[in-house]
Amino acid sequence: MNHETMVSMLSAYVDGELTAGDYDLVQHHLEQCDNCSHQIRQFQQIRSHLKEAADYEPSVGTISNVMRVIRSEQDSSVVWLGPERFAKHLVFVLSAIVIAIILVGSAVTEPQSIELTSHTEQLDSLDRGGLYPPSELSKDDVLYAALTK
Amino acid sequence: MKTQTDDFQLVEAFKAGDEQAFEKLMRRYHRQVANIIYLTLGNRDEIEDLTQEVFIRVYKSLHRFERDSSVYSWIYRIAVNISIDEIRRRKIKRTLSLEFFTDGKLEEEKRSKETPTASDALFDEEKKQVIRDALQQLSPIHRAILVLREYEDLSYEEIAESMHISVQAVKSRIFRAREEMRKLLQDYFEERI
Numbered sequence: 001m002n003h004e005t006m007v008s009m010l011s012a013y014v015d016g017e018l019t020a021g022d023y024d025l026v027q028h029h030l031e032q033c034d035n036c037s038h039q040i041r042q043f044q045q046i047r048s049h050l051k052e053a054a055d056y057e058p059s060v061g062t063i064s065n066v067m068r069v070i071r072s073e074q075d076s077s078v079v080w081l082g083p084e085r086f087a088k089h090l091v092f093v094l095s096a097i098v099i100a101i102i103l104v105g106s107a108v109t110e111p112q113s114i115e116l117t118s119h120t121e122q123l124d125s126l127d128r129g130g131l132y133p134p135s136e137l138s139k140d141d142v143l144y145a146a147l148t149k
Numbered sequence: 150m151k152t153q154t155d156d157f158q159l160v161e162a163f164k165a166g167d168e169q170a171f172e173k174l175m176r177r178y179h180r181q182v183a184n185i186i187y188l189t190l191g192n193r194d195e196i197e198d199l200t201q202e203v204f205i206r207v208y209k210s211l212h213r214f215e216r217d218s219s220v221y222s223w224i225y226r227i228a229v230n231i232s233i234d235e236i237r238r239r240k241i242k243r244t245l246s247l248e249f250f251t252d253g254k255l256e257e258e259k260r261s262k263e264t265p266t267a268s269d270a271l272f273d274e275e276k277k278q279v280i281r282d283a284l285q286q287l288s289p290i291h292r293a294i295l296v297l298r299e300y301e302d303l304s305y306e307e308i309a310e311s312m313h314i315s316v317q318a319v320k321s322r323i324f325r326a327r328e329e330m331r332k333l334l335q336d337y338f339e340e341r342i
Binding site: 008010011012015017039042043045046047049050051052053054055056057058059062063065066067069070 | 187205
């Protein structure tokens with residue numbers, strides 16, 4: 001392998017990310033090449049100084065702040081559950097009311113049909129002569145029959 | 150490996166409703182996350198806020214975590230994404246001129262090196278700042294990759310997981326990032342380090 005290829009492998013060599021065969025090749029090259037050896041040392045220096053440069057100590061309050069934010073977000077989501085539940089209850093109650101109205105309405109109209117039935121029975125009894133088949137009687141016929149009886 | 154097993158246990162405990170498991174996870178990684186943000190952004194502004202943002206996002210998505218990566222590389226991925234988003238948002242400009250490494254300040258550095266009264270602590274602090282400033286010359290992606298490799302010691306595979314790129318891409322980008330850093334710090338290396 002030529003020098004340029006070796007140079008391109010130096011970074012992976014420093015990181016221990018070469019195959020055993022490539023590692024041996026680079027190792028052998030380093031024994032002969034001062035430039036590459038120098039470059040390796042610089043890579044290692046960059047690493048050690050970069051580690052030192054990461055000297056930020058986060059505040060002890062960071063963790064409690066995060067937990068506080070999370071809890072406050074959870075609380076606000078619980079508050080919003082109230083209206084949601086209310087809406088569900090409202091839909092249920094309104095549905096119940098509509099059903100009740102329908103039932104009441106049908107209950108109110110049923111006596112009328114009974115009444116009509118009784119009228120029909122009356123007409124049947126009035127129409128014994130067979131002048132008017134019950135199914136063909138109009139209200140006027142019924143009224144006339146009642147008045148002229 | 151032990152840490153990784155512990156991490157998985159904490160995640161499972163959290164999924165089962167144990168909030169303290171999340172707190173333990175946060176205690177374990179919050180310093181690393183803060184420093185990833187610090188090195189990637191290059192300054193201390195808003196590190197606390199961004200660290201909080203990382204862990205709030207971790208909390209919200211932890212129930213979806215699958216064991217297809219380590220917990221820390223998953224957390225670092227969130228930290229890197231937030232840092233890169235922040236860089237884009239701020240449109241951070243290069244704050245340090247390359248001149249620092251050539252004429253003006255380097256001469257000043259040389260002089261201060263020759264001054265026996267210069268304290269070691271000050272030297273250390275300057276050295277760290279030079280490294281941090283050089284890091285800011287890199288693209289956000291190269292910066293993040295180098296931080297994950299050099300500071301966090303993540304393997305190429307873990308970096309690939311964190312950055313959603315191939316191992317081969319990690320390998321070539323780390324090499325390029327190091328080459329850039331080496332060139333930026335060339336004079337400084339020769340004179341000071």
